[in-house]
Amino acid sequence: MNIDTTAPAAGAAPPAVGFDIAAALPGTPAPQRWPLRFVGSGSEYFRIWIVNLLLTLVTLGLYYPFAKVRRLRYFHAATEVGGHPLSFHADPWKMLRGYLLVAVMVAAYSLAGQFSPTAGGVAFLLVALLWPALWHSSMRFRMANTGWRGLRFRYTGTCTQAYKVFLMPVLGVAAIIGISLLTAIEPGVQPTGQQVLVGLLPMLLFMALFPWFFWLIKRQQHDHYALGDEQTRFEVGVRGIYGVGLRSFGLFLGALAVLVLVVALVGVGGAMLLGMGERGADTGGGAGGLISNLTGVIAGVSVFLGYLLILTLVGGYFTARLQNLVWNGTRSAHVGFSSKVSAKALGLLWLKNWVLTILTLGLYYPFASIASARMRLQAVEVLSDIAPETLVARGAALDESAAGDAAGDLFGFDVGL
Amino acid sequence: MTPAAIQARLFDGRTARAQPVRLSVQGDALRAAGEDGSGHSWPLRDLQWPETTRHGRRVIQLRGGGSIECDDAAAFDAWRSALGQRDSWVVRAQQHWRATLAALALLLGVAAAGYVWGVPWAADRVVALLPSTAEAAIGDAALDSLRNGLLGPTATPMARQAALRDSFARAVAAAYAEHERVPWQLHFHSGGKRLGANALALPGGHIVITDEMLALLQGQDDTVIGVLGHEYGHVRLRHGMRAVVRATLISAASTLALGDVSGLLAAAPAVLAHLGYSRDAEREADAEAVLMLRASGVSPAVMVLLFERLAAQPESARADSLPIALASHPADAERIAFFRAAAAGR
Numbered sequence: 001m002n003i004d005t006t007a008p009a010a011g012a013a014p015p016a017v018g019f020d021i022a023a024a025l026p027g028t029p030a031p032q033r034w035p036l037r038f039v040g041s042g043s044e045y046f047r048i049w050i051v052n053l054l055l056t057l058v059t060l061g062l063y064y065p066f067a068k069v070r071r072l073r074y075f076h077a078a079t080e081v082g083g084h085p086l087s088f089h090a091d092p093w094k095m096l097r098g099y100l101l102v103a104v105m106v107a108a109y110s111l112a113g114q115f116s117p118t119a120g121g122v123a124f125l126l127v128a129l130l131w132p133a134l135w136h137s138s139m140r141f142r143m144a145n146t147g148w149r150g151l152r153f154r155y156t157g158t159c160t161q162a163y164k165v166f167l168m169p170v171l172g173v174a175a176i177i178g179i180s181l182l183t184a185i186e187p188g189v190q191p192t193g194q195q196v197l198v199g200l201l202p203m204l205l206f207m208a209l210f211p212w213f214f215w216l217i218k219r220q221q222h223d224h225y226a227l228g229d230e231q232t233r234f235e236v237g238v239r240g241i242y243g244v245g246l247r248s249f250g251l252f253l254g255a256l257a258v259l260v261l262v263v264a265l266v267g268v269g270g271a272m273l274l275g276m277g278e279r280g281a282d283t284g285g286g287a288g289g290l291i292s293n294l295t296g297v298i299a300g301v302s303v304f305l306g307y308l309l310i311l312t313l314v315g316g317y318f319t320a321r322l323q324n325l326v327w328n329g330t331r332s333a334h335v336g337f338s339s340k341v342s343a344k345a346l347g348l349l350w351l352k353n354w355v356l357t358i359l360t361l362g363l364y365y366p367f368a369s370i371a372s373a374r375m376r377l378q379a380v381e382v383l384s385d386i387a388p389e390t391l392v393a394r395g396a397a398l399d400e401s402a403a404g405d406a407a408g409d410l411f412g413f414d415v416g417l
Numbered sequence: 418m419t420p421a422a423i424q425a426r427l428f429d430g431r432t433a434r435a436q437p438v439r440l441s442v443q444g445d446a447l448r449a450a451g452e453d454g455s456g457h458s459w460p461l462r463d464l465q466w467p468e469t470t471r472h473g474r475r476v477i478q479l480r481g482g483g484s485i486e487c488d489d490a491a492a493f494d495a496w497r498s499a500l501g502q503r504d505s506w507v508v509r510a511q512q513h514w515r516a517t518l519a520a521l522a523l524l525l526g527v528a529a530a531g532y533v534w535g536v537p538w539a540a541d542r543v544v545a546l547l548p549s550t551a552e553a554a555i556g557d558a559a560l561d562s563l564r565n566g567l568l569g570p571t572a573t574p575m576a577r578q579a580a581l582r583d584s585f586a587r588a589v590a591a592a593y594a595e596h597e598r599v600p601w602q603l604h605f606h607s608g609g610k611r612l613g614a615n616a617l618a619l620p621g622g623h624i625v626i627t628d629e630m631l632a633l634l635q636g637q638d639d640t641v642i643g644v645l646g647h648e649y650g651h652v653r654l655r656h657g658m659r660a661v662v663r664a665t666l667i668s669a670a671s672t673l674a675l676g677d678v679s680g681l682l683a684a685a686p687a688v689l690a691h692l693g694y695s696r697d698a699e700r701e702a703d704a705e706a707v708l709m710l711r712a713s714g715v716s717p718a719v720m721v722l723l724f725e726r727l728a729a730q731p732e733s734a735r736a737d738s739l740p741i742a743l744a745s746h747p748a749d750a751e752r753i754a755f756f757r758a759a760a761a762g763r
Contacts, residue, residue, distance in 0.1 A: 039472035047517045054524040057531070078473055084486065087478055089465075149435070150428025150483040228433065391433035393482070 034082030034382040038374040040075060042367030048074055049366040061103075065095035076146065079377055082388065087147040102134075117181070124177070128170045136162035139221065148227065151393050156231060157224035165220045169213040176202040211245040212238055222330045228391030229333075236329035244325055248318040255314060259306035263299055270295025312354050316347030323376060334386040341379040349375055423487060423496045425449070427457065430482025440485065442500050447477075449485065469494060469504060540663040544655055549621075552658055556621025560604070563625070568606035572628050578605050584638065585645050592646070592712035599653050603645070605631075614727065616644050616743045618651035620658045630743075633726050640719045643706050644743065647720075650705025656698040703752060707759045718760035724753050 052067035069092040076088040105127070112123035136159045143155035179202045215238045222234035273295070320343040327339040353368035422441040427449050429436070438449035438457075448458045465478035475493040477485040487493040509516075571578075582603050589598060601622040608615050608627030616626045624645060634640045651657065707717045 041471055044471055047514075050517055050520050050524065054520045054527070057524060057527055073468070074470070077467070077470070077476065080473070085474055085476055087476060087484060089478060147478075147484065149433040150430045150479075151433050152430075152482065389432065389434040393431050 031383060031385040032082070032387070034384065036377045036380045036382070037080040037083075038078055038377045039080065040078035040370050040373065042370040045074060045370050046363075046366040062096070065099045066092040068092075069095065075373060081148060081382055084149050088145060089147060089152075090141070090145040105130075121177075124174075128174070131170070132162040132166040133159055135166070139224075143225065149388060149391070151228060151391060154226040154394070155224050156226050157220055161220055165216045168209075168216065172202075172206045172209065172213070176206055211241045214245075215241040218326055222326065225330075226332075226394070228394060230335050230391070232330050232332045232335075234326075234330055236325055240325050240329065241322075244318065244321045247321070248314055251317055252310060252314045255306075255310045259303070259310065262306065263302050266295065266299050266302055270298070308354055308358075309351065312351040313347040316350040317343040319376075320346040327380060334384055336383045338381045338383055339379055341376055346372075346375055421496075421499075422450075423489070423492050425485050425487040427451070428484050428486070429457075430479065430484070435486075438485070440487075440496075466497070466502065466504070536663055536666050537659075540659050540666055543662045543666075544658045547658060552655070553621035555661070556619040556623050556657070559619045560623050560625075563619075564606070567609065567611045568625065568627075569609050571605040571607055573605045573631060577631075578603075581638075581641065585642060588642050588646065588709050588713045589649065592709040593653075597653070601649060601652055614730065616648050618648040618657065620652075620655070620661075622652050624648045624652065633730070634723065637719065637722055639710070639715045640722050642713065642715065643710050643717070643720045644723060646709030647702045647706035647743065649709070650702035651698065653705065654698070654701055656702065660698065699752070700755075703755055707756070716760045717756045720756040721753050721760075
C-alpha cells in the first residue's frame with residue numbers, strides 16, 4: 001500500500017491512495033486522517049510531579065513504580081488520536097516487584113565493579129545475558145498495557161529476536177572492554193602511536209556501527225507493533241539512520257567549532273586586556289590578576305553555555321529528524337503515520353526548556369516535559385483507509401512480567417512509544 | 418439538578434466500535450443502557466475511575482478490557498460526586514495549589530533533612546557493617562593508584578623513617594587504650610609538584626607523609642606528630658570509607674529524584690556533597706590530633722606552626738590536587754583558632 005503524502009494542489013481532492021482493487025470493497029470509507037492532540041497542561045503535571053517526587057523521596061524510592069504509572073497515565077490520557085484518548089493500564093504493584101528485582105541487580109552490578117575487575121566482568125556478562133530478555137519483556141508489557149478505544153496494543157516480537165538484535169551491540173561493547181583491558185597502557189609510560197590506535201580502534205568502530213545497531217533495535221520495535229489486525233512494519237533502511245546521524249554529528253562539529261572560536265576570542269581578548277593592564281602600571285598587579293580571573297570566569301561560563309547550546313540544539317534537531325524518519329516509515333496494511341516535527345522548532349524549544357529549568361533550579365522541568373511532548377505529538381497524524389470501528393481485538397493475553405519495564409527505566413532506556 | 422444518568426460511549430474491548438449508552442449506578446454496579454435496549458453492567462470494584470483533570474475527556478477503564486468515554490467532563494464530575502465517589506487522597510492533594518505548595522515545602526524539607534542527617538546516618542551504618550578486609554582492599558588499591566601518579570619515591574633516609582615510626586607508635590600508645598587503636602602503616606613519599614608538602618590518610622590504615630612536609634616542618638618533630646595524629650584520626654574514625662559511602666548514597670538518591678536528567682547534573686550534587694562532608698571530618702581529625710599531642714605532653718599550639726608554614730609557602734608550591742589531602746583544606750583561620758583555644762586549655 002502506498003500513501004502519497006505529497007501536498008495536493010489547493011482545493012484538490014484528498015491525496016490519492018493506491019491499494020488493491022480487490023480490497024476496495026463498496027462502502028469503504030475515504031482515507032481518514034486522525035491528528036494527534038495533546039491536552040496535558042504544565043501546571044497540572046507540575047502538581048503530579050511534585051507529589052510524585054515527595055512520595056518517592058519519603059519512601060526511599062519504593063513509590064517510584066506508582067509515580068511512573070501516574071505519570072504515564074496522565075500523558076497517555078492527554079494524548080488523543082482522532083478524538084479518543086490513549087489509556088495506560090499497568091498495575092503498579094506488579095511493577096514494584098519487577099522494580100525491586102532490577103534494583104537488586106543494579107546494586108550487585110555496581111558493587112561488583114568496585115571489588116575486582118573479574119567480578120565486574122562477570123557482572124557485566126550476567127547483565128548482557130539478561131538484558132535482551134528484559135527489554136523484550138518491557139516492550140510487551142508497555143504495549144499490552146496501552147489502549148485506544150477499548151482495545152489493547154500488542155508487541156508481536158519474540159524473545160529470540162530480541163537476543164539476535166542485541167547480540168551485535170553486546171559483542172561490540174565486550175570487545176571494547178576486552179581490548180582496552182588487554183592493551184592497558186602503563187601509567188607514566190608514553191604510549192606509542194600504534195598503541196593509541198589499537199586502543200581507540202574498537203571504540204571508533206563501535207561509534208561507526210552504532211547507527212546500525214540502533215536501526216536493528218528500531219526495526220525490531222517498529223516491525224512488531226499491532227492493534228487489532230493491523231501490524232506495523234518498518235520501511236526505513238539503514239541509510240536513513242546513518243543520514244540523520246551523520247547530519248547531526250556534522251551539526252555538532254560545526255557548533256563545537258563555533259564554540260571553540262568564541263572561547264578563543266574571549267581568551268585572546270582577555271590576554272590583550274591583560275597585556276594592557278600590565279603595561280599600565282607596575283602597581284596595577286592586582287588589576288592584572290582580576291582581569292585574568294574574569295577572563296577565566298567568562299571563558300568557563302561561555303564553555304558551559306556553549307555546551308548547553310550544542311546539547312539542546314543538536315539534540316532537538318536529531319530527535320525531530322529521527323522521529324520523522326522512523327514514524328513516516330512505519331506503516332501497516334491500512335494505517336500509516338505522518339510525522340512533521342520541525343527540527344528548528346524543537347531545538348529552540350529544548351534550549352528554552354533547559355535555560356528555564358536551570359534558572360528555576362529544576363522547578364520548570366514538568367512544564368518543559370509537557371511542552372516537548374506537545375510539540376512532538378501534535379506533529380503526528382495517523383492516516384488510515386479503514387474505519388476504526390472495524391478494528392477487532394486479537395490475542396487477549398496480557399503480559400504479566402513487569403520486571404522488563406523496570407529494567408528499561410533503571411538503565412536509562414526509554415522504550416516507550 | 419444532577420442527572421442520575423449521563424451520556425457516554427462504550428467500547429467493549431472486543432472491537433473498536435463505539436456504542437452510545439446512558440450510564441447509571443445501581444447498588445454496587447455500574448449499568449450502561451444502550452440505544453437499542455441492550456444493557457451491560459459491571460461491579461463497581463472492577464472499574465478504574467479517571468482522575469479529575471482540567472482538560473480532556475473522562476474515561477472509565479473496565480477490568481478485563483474495554484472502556485467508557487464521556488466527552489462532557491464537567492457533567493461526568495458532577496454525576497460522580499453526586500454518587501459520593503471521590504478520587505484517592507493523592508489525586509485530591511494534587512488538585513489544590515495549597516496542598517501542592519505544602520508538598521513542595523515538605524519535599525525540600527525532607528530532602529534537606531536527608532542530606533544533613535539521613536545520609537550520614539545511613540552511611541555510618543553501612544560503614545559499620547563493612548568488613549575491615551574490604552576497607553583494606555580499597556585502601557590498598559587507592560594507595561597503588563596514588564603511587565602510580567601523585568606520589569614518587571621518597572628521599573627520606575631509612576633511619577629517619579624508623580625514628581618517626583617509633584615516636585609515632587609511642588604517641589599512639591600514649592593517647593589510646595589498646596581497644597581504641599587501629600592498625601596503621603606509615604608511608605613516606607615525595608609529593609612532587611601536585612601534592613607538595615602534604616599528608617593524607619586512606620582506608621585500611623595507610624598514612625602517607627611527603628618529604629616536602631618533613632622539610633617544611635624541619636626541626637619541629639612535635640608538629641609532625643600532630644600531623645600524623647590528625648591523619649590517624651581520619652583512619653581511626655574511618656572518614657575515608659564514610660565519605661565514599663556517603664558520596665555513593667547521595668549520587669544514588671540524586672539519580673532517583675532527578676530521574677531522567679542528564680548524568681552531568683546528577684553527578685554534581687554528589688561531588689558537592691563530598692566536599693562538604695570533608696569539613697566535618699577535618700574538625701573531628703583536628704580534635705584527635707589535639708588528643709594525641711596532649712597525651713604526649715605537647716601543647717596543641719604546635720599545629721599553629723604547621724598552618725603558618727603552609728601559608729608562608731610560595732603560590733607555586735601550594736597543592737590542592739587531592740581534596741582528602743591535608744594541604745587542600747580550606748578555613749585555615751578557623752582551624753588555627755581551634756588549636757589556639759585547645760592550647761589555652763579550653
